[in-house]
Amino acid sequence: MGENSPKKTLNEFKESKNILKEFIEFSSKSESIIDMGSHVIIPKHIFESLKESQEYYEALFELSPTYTVLLGLDGTIKNFNKKTELFAGMPREKLIGIPFTELDFVPKAGMNAHIERISKLANGKPVEPFESRIAERNGKIHWIEVHSTLLKKGSAPPEILVSCNDITERKKTENALKESEEKFRQIAENMGEVFWVIDPKTGEVIYVSPVYQWVWGRTCQSLYENHKSWIEAIHPEDRDRTVEMIWNGFDNIDEAKEGFEYRVIRPDGKIIWVWMQSFLIMDESGEISRIVGVASEITGYKKAEEEIKALLDELKRSNEELQQFAYVTSHDLQEPLRTIASFTQLMARRYKGKLDDDADEFMDYIVDASVRMKQMIMDLLEYSRVGTKQEMFRAIHIESELNDVLVNLNDLIERSRAEITHDPLPVVFGDESQLxxxxxxxITNAIKFRKENEPPKIHISVACDHEKNEYVFSISDNGIGIEEQYFGRIFTIFQRLHTRDEYPGTGIGLSVAKRIVERHGGRIWVESTFGEGSVFYFSIPVGES
Known part of the structure; x- marks a missing residue:
């Protein structure tokens, strides 16, 4: 059989087809194509068919979207595709035939990895894909995933196919994800609360921060091994409610955001209070993909809360007893005081002028003191009634209330020639008699402390503070004013800034006003310029009106 016998030709063709098959299989993995460079003597119709196949995979090699290079076993560049040529920025004629180690777009720092893998392939050893970097002429770095394999072509020397996928964008995403994960880890591990992530479908604890060990008194690893161990540690009286709160939250995003409290029993038997809040993470399809939340140890807060509640209860009881005592005492004192005043006045009428002058003066002192004492007791009763004689709050039209006040004070207004004006006034929610x-x-206070030769001018206005949800009333006058150092003192019971001869009264009016305002949830204060007048302010919550 001659050198070019049909049998030999057919064998060579089969060998070429095997090389083509190996090339196509590798290309499907690395998306790379090479020129096999085979020369086979075959019949014309077989040659034409093989030529078409050769042209086909040469086209695939040239148009491959990856950087594709064909090397000799010594690392000499045999061929590369258009994408590689464009990246190199040089015509292929200048690069073919040179060692790949002279390519300036492959950083020297990563060259050893390429040399090592070329050496392994040349010795018939397979290599795994690896990541490396290449650089554009402007210095911009590209990350690549390098695939390489040894191609055998019958009697021709083997060649090495190198195909590189550009993974720059993937690396950016991976690095951004790593940075995000690192930030998350640092935040989660350094925050004072337990941060946790649960798979809603399996109940598996995907992540829990190290603070769990301090709060629950159990290791994080024990929770990963037994996902229900954190629930098993909840106090039996709170367990069902806690589980229900969490799992009900799966069906309603808003409910899942509600915080709640429960007790945890640590391994040493100590009971602590925990506050937890959770919310849902949804995937692109709108399904719940994760449940995340935070848990804080609030035992100290709960203890303080209980102590404050006990103190408030005790204070409330004490205040109620004090109010009742003041009311009863004031009421009971009036009877003996009336007796003293009545008999002293009777003695004054019967024996005035019959005794010496000192006796007459002494009886006048007793009568005057009895009258003042009676007035103070009546004022004290009025003060105590603010806390004991309360009416249910209801909608009160302040403008109508003010008209009733002006009717009550009509004589005082006329005698003082007071001018009282007001802006439109709102409806508030409160105790009618107290308001x-x-x-x-x-108003009585503003009329009383008027200038000697100037009729009082009083104006009542109101503004709504929407941020605090309250009305702020103001009562301004042109009276004698108050020095700033006394702004706080004037609201104290029975405190006076003037003598009784100058301005009569016991000094309880502003104390009662303060108590009424505070009972309605507001505050009262004064602004004044001595000698020019004062403005008394008080706030009343807008409330249900």
Whole structure:
């Protein structure tokens, strides 16, 4: 059989087809194509068919979207595709035939990895894909995933196919993800609360921060091994409610955001209080993909809360007893005081002028003191009634209330020639009798402390503070004013800034006003310039009106 016998030709063709098959299989993995460079003597129709196949995979090699290079076993560049040529920025004629180690777009720092793998392939050893970097002429770095394999072509020397996928964008995403994960880890591990992530489908704890060990008294590893161990540690009286709160939250995003409290029993038997809040993470399809949340140890807060509640309860009880004592005492004192005053006045009428002058003076002192004492007791009763004689709050039209006050004070207004004006006034929610007394005391106060030769001018206005949800009333006058150092003192019971001869009264009116305002959830204060007048302010919550 001659050198070019049909049998030999057919064998060579089969060998070429095997090389083509190996090339196509590798290309499907690395998306790379090479020129096999085979020369086979075959019949014309077989040659034409093989030529078409050769042209086909040469086209695939040239148009491959990866950087594709064909090397000799010594690392000499045999061929590369258009994408590699464009990246190199040089015509292929200048690069073919040179060692690949002279390519300036392969950083020297990563060259050893390429040399090592070329050497392994040349010795018939397979290599795994690896990541490396290449650089554009402007210095911009590209990350690549390098695939390489040894191609055998019958009697021709083997060649090495190198195919590189550009993974720059993937690396950016991976690095961004790593940075994000690192930030998350640092935040989660350094925050004072337990941060946790649960798979809603399996109940598996995907992540829990190290603070869990301090709060629950159990290791994080024990939770990963037994995902229900954190629930098993909840106090039996709170367990069902806690589980229900969490799992009900799976069906309603808003409910999942509600915080709640429960008790945890640590391994040493100590019971602690925990506050937990959770929320849902949804995937692109709108399904719940994760449940995340935080848990804080609040035992100290709960203890303080209980102590404050106990103190408030005790204070409330004490205040109620004090109010009742003041009311009863004041009421009971009036009877003996009336007796003293009555008999002293009777003695004054019967024996005045019959005794010496000192006796007459002494009886006048007793009568005057009895009258003042009676007035103070009546004022004390009025003060105590603010806390004991309360009416249910209801909608009160302040403008109508003010008209009633002006009717009550009509004689005082006329005698003092007071001019009282007001802006439109709102409806508030409160105790009608107490609000009437509040305005009456403040207007009476403004009339009383007027200038000697100037009729009082009083104006009542109101503004709504929407941020605090309250009305702020103001009662301004042109009276004698108050020095700033006394702004706080004037609201103290029985405190006076003037003598009784100058301005009569016991000094309880502003104390009652303060107590009424505070009972309505507001505050009262004064702004004044001595000698020019004062403005008394008080706030009343907008409330249900």
């Amino acid at each position: 009437l007394l509040l305005f009456q005391n403040l």
